[in-house]
Amino acid sequence: MTNVLINAPKAAKKGEVIELKALILHPMESGFRPGTNGTIIPRNIIERVVATWNGKEIFRMDFSPAIAANPFVSFFAVAAESGKIAFRWTGDEGFAVEESVAIDVA
Amino acid sequence: MKVSRSKSQSPLTLPERMRWRPALALLPVVFAASFAMAQAGADKSASDTRRSGYQDMGAALQKMQDDDTANPGMLYVQLGEQLWAKPAGAASKACADCHSVADMKGVAARYPAIPENSDRPIDLEGRIQLCRASHQQAERLAPESRDLLSLAAFVARQSRGLPIAPPDDARLAPFRSEGEAIYRRRQGQLNLSCAICHDDNAGKKLAGVTIPQAHPTGYPIYRLEWQALGSLKRRLRNCLVGIRAEAYPYEAVDYVALEVFLMGRAKGMPFEAPGVRP
Amino acid sequence: MLRASLLAALLLMPLATAGRAQGTSAGTPVSYTVVDDAIPRPLTASPGDASRGRAIVANRSVGLCLLCHSGPIPEERFQGTLAPSLGGAGTRWSVAQLRLRIVDGSRLNPDTIMPPYYRTTGLVRVARAFEGKTILTAEQIEDVVAYLATLKEQ
Amino acid sequence: MPGPKKGATRRTFLAGAAVVSVLPLGAARATPEAMAAAIKEVVGDKPIREGRVTLDIPPLSENGNAVPLTVSVDSPMTEGDFIRAIHVFNEKNPQPHVLDARLGPQNGKASISTRIKLGDSQKIVAIAETSKGEFFSASADVIVTLAACVEDLT
Incomplete structure (x- = not known):
């Protein structure tokens, strides 16, 4: 099941600054919260998201447990060339999800 | 992918x-x-004072x-x-x-x-x-x-933006009445009813929180308190827990009766799902 | 007027007696006597402590008071607007009147939204965890009464 | 987090988690001092100047579980002059360093948005690092409303 929503324009003019937004389903369990039995629920967070444009890194963000559940991130990028914008989230318990969208740059 | x-x-x-x-x-x-x-x-007249919880949010x-x-x-x-x-x-x-x-x-x-x-x-x-x-x-x-x-x-x-439109079905009437009775019944250790907060005191602050009018316009909602999506039943259970009443089991007909009453009360208000609420 | 109040007190007596019959374990109400619109005698042998009472009032999950009321407790930022400010409560009411209003305000106004802090009967669908228990203990009620009695300023 | 700071910051995150597993919750709260220390870890002894950074966060949040925030920095974002990193810090969450975003001229605009958890009302600080190694900051005070009723844990 796809647990990711990426929002990026389908097409952009070369040199245009576009906004990229991404949402991912993840509990971001902080490791500070007691569960129903009173013991602390183990930490389970996404630690990092890296965005690439045709394989070249354009943005990364390291998360702490203070990032909200189902993390949302948005940033900007200069439309340089047609191709693939990919997001890769990695974190605790071997979490690794990659998702990409295509963009036409003219 | x-x-x-x-x-x-x-x-x-x-x-x-x-x-x-x-x-x-x-x-x-x-x-x-x-x-x-x-x-x-939405088909709302000027004299309609009903507010969605959406309107009470920042x-x-x-x-x-x-x-x-x-x-x-x-x-x-x-x-x-x-x-x-x-x-x-x-x-x-x-x-x-x-x-x-x-x-x-x-x-x-x-x-x-x-x-x-x-x-x-x-x-x-x-x-x-x-x-x-x-x-x-x-x-x-x-x-x-x-x-x-x-x-x-x-x-x-698929219903976002459409007015809430309960079916014109006479057989629903007794369930609506039952739902209303639950809504108005004092319950729990705190001896409060839904109506005391959401009819009589809506708009006032319970601690720092504005009490909404309890119109189920956006369910299932993404509630920040839950950090997840949840149903109207879960929200009703939260209120029951708040007044220290025994929550009905999820399968209870009482919830459906309450839902029939609440959707009738919100008739004509625009549907917002999936709503976001604090 | 006085006769009517006394009559009311007498009518309420059987309820109080019934309370006593339930025993004295923690959470089970001790009996009390309503006179006019007040409970003149403390619920406990030792007097309430105003500073403990303040802490109970300020605590959202113990006293619950500030969910509905505001009060002169500046460190608690979010206070309710459903009910009158607690400021001046000690001027508006006597200790005995405060006691009844907390113990069971519904005896004075059946439509009150004030929860009955010291009642276990006549309640519907109480959560299992709270079944047969009062919201506050007799000691806590006396502490809260002692605190509210100190609130003389509006 | 490229460069020598990576390990240090990462350790900070993990150390916080480890502490909590053995101490009561209250012991792991970040403090203004912990925030200052976390900032020093990123900035070193370099001066931090006010300005150029805009921290957009609602002054009042109805729930601390997801507080939207945007940090924008005034920068041409050219090869010779760009924003290299944006950091966000807080005073009262268990760990003071909330996020570390890495940018470059390819971003065109130095602006990021996300949502953070805030356990209580507190001060938030955003710090931007320029390609020339300068640091600029902005801060905001956020009031987080406490939930009136808590979720059923059963």
């Missing part, structure tokens, strides 16, 4: 996932109607709900869209084999309703469970499970 997890939880094969990508990409376009448009299009949360690319409820709508098309149960049938997505327009805005060959109302989640049992021959989904909420969110999303 690549999904790798040490504890893999993806029941779909890769080709299946690929197949649904184009539909997913269309999501924001298909459902672009904003809540502002919904408000404008600008930041209103924006979170309105922007489909920022509303976390849309993650579940997307999951629901995938489940909608996925065969399930012994009949190996998908929702999509019987219904078009377009047919779902307005459905969530008129539930709870009494299904064929029955004399009792069921809510939207109940309708999904009934379809699973009778048409898909699939097991019941657990209350508040991600799959059930996602399917409900996907169906509810």
